[in-house]
Amino acid sequence: MAVSNNGLQFLHELQQKLKGVQEELDKGPRLIKVKENALAKRQVELDEIKALHTAQRKLADQKGLQLKTNEAKLADLNAKLNMASTNREFDILKGQIAADKMANSVLEDxxxxxxxxxxxxxxxxxxxxxxxxxxxxxVRKMTEQVAAAEAGLKERATRLLPAVAEAESIIPAEHMATYRRLVIAHGADALSSVENSVCTSCYVSLSPQQCVELRGGKFIFCISCGKLIYAPQA
Ligand SMILES: [Zn+2]
Known part of the structure; x- marks a missing residue:
């Protein structure tokens, strides 16, 4: 196994690890946001129920006031009834009192x-x-959880970044520009392993000549997907 293959495999592994750490770091704020959105929804539901409760209480107060007014009116009618001077007046007042009592009973219900x-x-x-x-x-628990994980993740990223840079020193100067472009385009997937003479990134087969060159330690870019390929250790 050529040194270049081992080195590229190591570089690829470091890149994948760094990618994993960065994904975890990116995930934190999203996890908090999900909890914050759930809280906002619950808060809206609470506000709606509170508004309904307040409205219903106001309605009960209004009806209570209405009943008091009606009762005062009824007392007034009763006083008039006692002073009724004609039968007709008496009957009219009696009818009004009966109707008002009925209305008040409905109102009480x-x-x-x-x-x-x-x-x-x-x-x-x-x-x-x-x-x-x-x-x-x-929200509080998730925020704490994310903050607790973040410290460790940032520390891992800080350790991985120089390790990746060091592992990149294996790449020959003439291929560095191409490699950089691949990293910009594909990130941690700039490299691709070759298994059973097939590029695992695009599944295109290498020619027998390329397989020999790859095993011999030549730096080769996949003819199909353009990624820097290597033969991993079994
Ligand atoms: Zn490929």
Missing amino acids: EILDCMDQVDKLKSKVADAEKIVADAKDD
Whole structure:
């Protein structure tokens, strides 16, 4: 096995490791964002339930006030009834009082329903508040988790970067520009291993001549995908 193959395999492995570390680093903020989005959604749901609760309470208050007004009116009608001077006046007032009593009874039922709804919504608000608190906790936990992992990942990246640069010293000067272009285009996949005479990046077969040259340690770029190829150790 030629030195170049071992060196390129090592370089490729380092690049893959660095890529893995960078992907992990990139993933952190996305994981936090997912939790933040979930929290924002829960917060909207809580606000909606709170608004419904407030509206229902206002409605109950309004109906309560209406009932008080109606009761005052009824007391007034009763006073008038006591002072009615004619039978006709008496009958009219009696009819009005009966109708108003009926209306108040309906209103009282409505108020009870309303209060019942207020209670139900209040319990829903409490549930939604708990869900929001849990979602906030999720964001905090994820943020801590990402921050804890980040320190280690950054340290690994700091160690891998110079190791990659050192491993790149195996590449001959005349191929360096091509290699750099490949790294810019493909990142950690600038290199490709050859297995069973096939480039594992594009699955095109090498000629027998190229296989011999590759094993002999020649720096070869795949004729199909252009990547720097190497024969890995078995
Ligand atoms: Zn290829």
